Amino acid sequence: MRVISRPAVGGIEVFEADLKSSKIFPVPLGPWAHAAPSTRDALVYATEGTVIRIDPGGSERWRLDLDMEDPDPAAMIDVAFSADDSRVWVYAPNPAAEHDEWIVLDAATGAILSRRPLEAVGQGGHQFPLRDGRMMLDVGEGQDGSLIFLAGPDGEPRNFGWSDRVLIDVSPDERQFMTIDHEGQADVALHAFPGGEVLVRLTVSDFGEDPEIGVIEWTGGYLDAETVIVVVHGEDEEAGGPWWRHYRVNTGTGEVLDDLGIVTIDEYDLQPLGDGTFVVTDTDGTLRRM
Numbered sequence: 176m177r178v179i180s181r182p183a184v185g186g187i188e189v190f191e192a193d194l195k196s197s198k199i200f201p202v203p204l205g206p207w208a209h210a211a212p213s214t215r216d217a218l219v220y221a222t223e224g225t226v227i228r229i230d231p232g233g234s235e236r237w238r239l240d241l242d243m244e245d246p247d248p249a250a251m252i253d254v255a256f257s258a259d260d261s262r263v264w265v266y267a268p269n270p271a272a273e274h275d276e277w278i279v280l281d282a283a284t285g286a287i288l289s290r291r292p293l294e295a296v297g298q299g300g301h302q303f304p305l306r307d308g309r310m311m312l313d314v315g316e317g318q319d320g321s322l323i324f325l326a327g328p329d330g331e332p333r334n335f336g337w338s339d340r341v342l343i344d345v346s347p348d349e350r351q352f353m354t355i356d357h358e359g360q361a362d363v364a365l366h367a368f369p370g371g372e373v374l375v376r377l378t379v380s381d382f383g384e385d386p387e388i389g390v391i392e393w394t395g396g397y398l399d400a401e402t403v404i405v406v407v408h409g410e411d412e413e414a415g416g417p418w419w420r421h422y423r424v425n426t427g428t429g430e431v432l433d434d435l436g437i438v439t440i441d442e443y444d445l446q447p448l449g450d451g452t453f454v455v456t457d458t459d460g461t462l463r464r465m
Contacts, residue, residue, distance in 0.1 A: 176192055176449070176450055177448055177449070178190075178211045178213060179194065179446075179454060180211050180218075181462075182205075183199055185199050186199045186201040187199065187200045187211075187218055187220065189211045189215050189218070190462065191215070194464050197215045198231050200220075200231060200233065201232075202229070202233075207221045207222060207223070207251045207252045207253075208252055208253045209254065210254045210256050210263070212260040213256075214260065216230070217236065219254050219282075220254065221254050221265070224240065226238070226239040226241070226254055226265055226280075227239075228282075228285060236285070237284060237285030238285065239280065239285055241267050241269075243267070243269050250268035250297065250299065251268070251298065251299035251300070252265065252268070253265070253299065253301060253302055254302075255310065256282060257282075257308055257310070258304045258306045258308065260282060261283075262279050262280060262282050262288065263280040264280075264302055264304075264310050265279075265280065266297075266300035266302060266312055266314070268297045268298060270296055273296060274292045274293060274294065274295065274296065275292070275293040275295045275297050276291065276293060277290075277293050277324070277326060277332055278290045278291075279328050288328060288329075289328060289329060291331065293324065293332060294322075294334055295314045295316065295322050295324075297314035297322070298315050298316065298317050299315050300312055300314045300315070301313045303342070303344070303345045303352075306349060307327075308327060308328055309326060309328075310325070311323065311324070311325050312325075312332075312342075313341060313342035316338075320338040320339050321337075321339070321340060321357045322337070322338060323354070335371050337354075338357075339358055340355070340356065341355045341356075341357050341393050342354055343355055343363075343394065344395070344447070345368065345397070346368070346397045346400050346403075346426065346449075347399060347400050347450065348400040349368055350368055351365050351366060351367065351374065351397075351426060352365075352366050353395070353396060354366060355392075356391070359390070360390035360392065361386065361390070361391070362377060362378045362379075363376070363377050363391050363405050363424075364376045364377075365426055375424070375426070375429035377405070377424065377431070381431060382405070382420075382422050383431075384407050384409065384420075385409075388409040388412070389409035390408055390409065391405060391407055392419065394406050394442060395445075395447065396449075397426070398423065398449070398451060398452075398453065401425065401426055402423050402424065402425065402426060402432070403424050403426050404422065404424075405424055406419055406420070406421055406442050406443075406445070407420050407422065419439075419441075419442035421434065421439075422434055423435060437455065437465075440455075440458070444456050452464050453465055
């Protein structure tokens with residue numbers, strides 16, 4: 176199951192599977208990204224131009240300086256552990272070099288195992304570890320769109336060749352992945368993995384919503400291998416406020432099953448875990464697994 180963590184007073188709070196707080200790792204205010212291994216006994220986090228691994232007490236185990244010529248404070252580094260916790264993958268946007276980098280580190284020592292340029296000039300990225308050691312990566316290029324890559328620890332990254340799809344999630348059986356239209360957020364697609372062929376495509380209208388008002392939000396994901404959650408978001412013209420609904424979709428047929436009918440603090444709060452459950456935040460800030 177995915178390790179749940181979030182910023183908290185004093186650092187990054189990491190939770191056990193039952194959402195009991197495991198520990199708070201002391202880190203500087205506002206790290207760009209962070210990740211914890213399944214053992215929850217360490218934390219890797221990124222700041223401007225640096226990736227650091229610490230133990231629960233805050234002691235530094237290793238540090239990687241990315242040696243960027245002129246790091247852009249608005250370009251967000253991403254870090255992720257491989258599925259077996261043996262490696263740390265780093266997506267490093269580097270506008271000054273006119274290309275980004277994808278770096279694989281030994282998780283225990285911080286030694287660089289590979290460092291490859293990417294055909295991207297991104298503002299941030301999001302990584303998805305796969306059981307066989309590979310990693311998928313979504314790179315957001317702002318108004319220029321979004322790119323999707325796939326790589327193993329040693330091979331060259333594969334660019335799926337799209338510039339208009341945002342990678343949202345990979346199914347727990349790793350037979351599919353989910354993307355959303357970048358520019359207009361007009362549709363959601365489920366693709367065969369690893370080929371990328373479109374298996375299901377749904378527009379705002381397919382959820383019974385008005386496409387003049389609603390969009391498909393860049394969130395949601397796989398509740399389990401058979402079900403994906405899609406979030407439709409819009410503005411209530413009469414009340415003057417936002418609304419959002421969480422729809423369940425059958426991943427095999429594309430049938431819209433129902434609206435979960437759950438209230439969340441915002442359209443991005445609900446986090447599917449892939450095992451049939453999801454996490455939401457209560458109004459008092461506590462996490463609930465449902």
